Amino acid sequence: MTLVIRNSAELQDKVAAWKRSGMLVGVVPTMGALHDGHLSLVKAARAQSDRVIVTIFVNPMQFNNTDDLSKYPRDEARDLALLDEAGVDVLFAPDVAEVYPDGFSTTVSVSGVSAPMEGEHRPGHFDGVATVVAKLFGMTQAGRAFFGEKDWQQLQVVRRMVRDLNLPVTVIGCPTIREADGLAMSSRNVRLSHEDRSMAPLLHQVLQELAASLRAGADVGVALASARAELAAKGFGTVEYLDLRAGDSLAPLAQLEDNARLLVALWLGNVRLIDNIPV
Numbered sequence: 001m002t003l004v005i006r007n008s009a010e011l012q013d014k015v016a017a018w019k020r021s022g023m024l025v026g027v028v029p030t031m032g033a034l035h036d037g038h039l040s041l042v043k044a045a046r047a048q049s050d051r052v053i054v055t056i057f058v059n060p061m062q063f064n065n066t067d068d069l070s071k072y073p074r075d076e077a078r079d080l081a082l083l084d085e086a087g088v089d090v091l092f093a094p095d096v097a098e099v100y101p102d103g104f105s106t107t108v109s110v111s112g113v114s115a116p117m118e119g120e121h122r123p124g125h126f127d128g129v130a131t132v133v134a135k136l137f138g139m140t141q142a143g144r145a146f147f148g149e150k151d152w153q154q155l156q157v158v159r160r161m162v163r164d165l166n167l168p169v170t171v172i173g174c175p176t177i178r179e180a181d182g183l184a185m186s187s188r189n190v191r192l193s194h195e196d197r198s199m200a201p202l203l204h205q206v207l208q209e210l211a212a213s214l215r216a217g218a219d220v221g222v223a224l225a226s227a228r229a230e231l232a233a234k235g236f237g238t239v240e241y242l243d244l245r246a247g248d249s250l251a252p253l254a255q256l257e258d259n260a261r262l263l264v265a266l267w268l269g270n271v272r273l274i275d276n277i278p279v
């Protein structure tokens with residue numbers, strides 16, 4: 001049975017007992033509304049740790065849009081049933097006051113990799129992410145932490161923070177899980193209208209075609225511009241960014257290099273989609 005813990009003191013006792021018996025603790029931080037993408041992280045955590053904690057916390061500090069925060073899907077009972085079935089030991093689901101008690105005054109801010117793309121379009125987002133992830137690492141005392149490549153930039157921000165602050169945790173990135181039609185799974189996909197949902201997989205198709213044309217030697221600027229035009233023609237809304245960047249530093253690339261990645265954020269109806277693929 002998955003044990004639900006809401007209080008960090010109780011969590012710390014539990015983890016301390018595990019560690020006394022030599023167990024390696026893995027954590028999977030999430031915001032709930034779980035899908036197979038999250039469950040793939042749980043599976044990796046189970047394979048690479050002795051005990052697994054999944055955290056569910058819809059972190060107000062990382063939402064730059066109050067509408068997005070209030071509409072974020074939440075269903076803890078369903079999530080708990082999935083975690084139980086997946087063999088998770090502890091669901092840590094603190095409330096906002098447990099994570100940010102009165103007087104909370106610290107912000108973790110990672111510069112560099114946080115700045116472009118999501119950083120430009122969601123000001124403050126990565127400060128919220130880095131701060132809450134540092135908190136969750138402190139509260140769970142986990143030795144391994146599992147993050148999805150779906151949020152590629154976030155993964156680089158967390159890696160940078162862990163390196164810079166010598167946090168005693170190994171960060172493990174896990175591949176993006178997609179629907180059968182190619183759409184990257186996301187908790188926000190349930191907010192897509194029926195029509196938008198059927199169109200959404202075109203994003204992954206356009207990315208794949210773009211990657212293929214870059215591999216075939218197309219000019220980077222020209223190929224990116226024509227992919228943007230194609231997305232507009234297919235009926236997608238504003239493209240916030242569609243970039244070719246170095247996978248680790250996230251530096252923009254004018255030419256294809258090893259480890260290059262395409263990253264995109266755009267609007268479809270009132271839902272913001274992000275995706276990324278290696279080239």
Ligand code: AMP
Pocket residue numbers: 029030031032036037038040041146147148149150151174175176177178184185186187
């Ligand atoms: P979220 O609940 O959206 O904050 O995501 C929690 C974790 O699950 C993050 O590390 C995400 O990158 C990861 N994740 C979300 N969607 C997917 C997906 N489709 N495939 C793999 N990992 C994912």
